[in-house]
Amino acid sequence: MTAGFSPWQQTAYERAIASLDEGRLGHALLVCGPQRIGKRALVEHLAKRVLCLTRDADGEPCGQCRSCKVFAQRSQFDPVETRPDGSLSHPWGHSAHPDMRFVGYEINQKTGKPRSEILIEQARDIGSWLALTSQFGGAQVVIVDPADAMNSAAANALLKTLEEPLPNRYLWLVSAQPSRLPATIRSRCQRLELALPGQAVALQWLLDQGKPRADAEAALAAAQGDPGQALHWLESGGMTVRRQVDADLRAIADGGGSVVEIAQRWAADGEAALRLRFAADLARERAARLTDAVETRRLARWFDQANRVRDLLRTTIRADLAIAGLLLEWRTGQQEPRTGARRA
Ligand SMILES: [Zn+2]
Structure with a gap:
């Protein structure tokens, strides 16, 4: 077992090295699987190998x-590169290895802000860099993460590199959403998939990370079986946010909480999108426990609505107003049966 690898990383890694050792590992690899499943750590170790x-x-x-x-030897660039969600573009920094390149979201030098896509210049650089002589006389590796952040011009520019493979040159594309990549790119890559483990394996892994069983089970259920996501929520306070969202929704349904006050709180601290995701998930979970068809349909509608409001957060909309509208809808729907207006 490779140090620090989860069982599902190890499985994918062994598949990759078997291909590599048999000379079947193509020049281009598309490494895919859910967010936080461990794709990046896997390809970095493969590069080291x-x-x-x-x-x-x-x-x-x-x-x-x-x-x-x-x-x-690792270091972050200055200013440090981040993804649109605020996390680091390269979690362990760039490597000082002259034959290793990490390509991801960069900082726009003009505005000083992180870019929202990978550009054509970056894709062209990959091609010209791979054509250079290796400094250590061995392989050269480029990791593009997330590859689906390439805009169409960048993807087109990268196609040329994919079509003209050079010996001992590796181009590895990391993506949680490979369907967003053009088919022309996907068809030229060998695919390495990190699949979600079964419930028992995922739970054991969380216990091995030192998480108490009850917390691990709750987080795993909230993350719909995705252990990387569950661990992230346990360590980033996400599960606390989820419990608060649950309590707020109950308070609103009971007529106890102020919709306006709760909406303002949800919109205030940059966690609005996460709260709306949890709210939608909680509505779906509730619907799954119900047998009343009308109520189930109402929750399904509210689920869609919560997701729409979450999409709207990326626009210039007043977040607190949009959320207040959604929460008001929640209250109205919850109170309906008690006012005698039950339709089913
Ligand atoms: Zn060595």
Whole structure:
């Protein structure tokens, strides 16, 4: 077992190295799977392996050679590059290895703000860089993460590189939404899929990370079986936000909470999208427990509405007003049966 790998990372990794060792690993690899499943750590380790100058008996990177040492030297650019959701573009920083390149969301030098897509210049750079001679005389690796952030001009520019593979040059595309990539790109890549593990494996992994069983079970259920997402919510306070959303929705339904006050609180701190996601999920969970068809349909409508409001948050709309409208709808729907207006 590779240090730090989850069982599902290990499975995918073993598939990749089997192809690699048999000379079947193509020049281009599309590494896909849900967000936070561990794609990036997997490809970085694969890169370390490919670049290592003196691999051990198992073929694993030695950790001691010139390549491994410089590979491990990491730093963030200044200003630090981030994704649109605020997380780091390169979670462990850029590598100092001269034959390793990470490509992702950059900072717009003119505005100082993070870009919302990967541009054609970045894609062209990949092609010209891969055509250079390797500094250490071995492989050269480019990791593009997330590859689906390439705009269409960038994807077109990258096609040329994909069509003219060079020996010992690797181009690895990481994506949680591979369907957003043009079919022309997908068809030229070998696919490496990190699949969600079964419930028991996922739960055991969370317990192995030191999470109490009750917390782990609740987070895993909230994340619909995605252990990476569950761990993230446990560690980032997401599960606390979810419990608060649940309490707010109950208070509104009971007629106890002020819709305006709650809407303002939901909109105030940059977590509005997360709250709306949880609210939609809670409505769906509630609908799943019900047998009343009218009520189930109403919750399904509200679920759609919550997702629409979440999309609207990216526009210039007043978030607190949009959320207040949604919560008002929640209250009205909840109170209906009690006022005697039950239709079913
Ligand atoms: Zn090494």
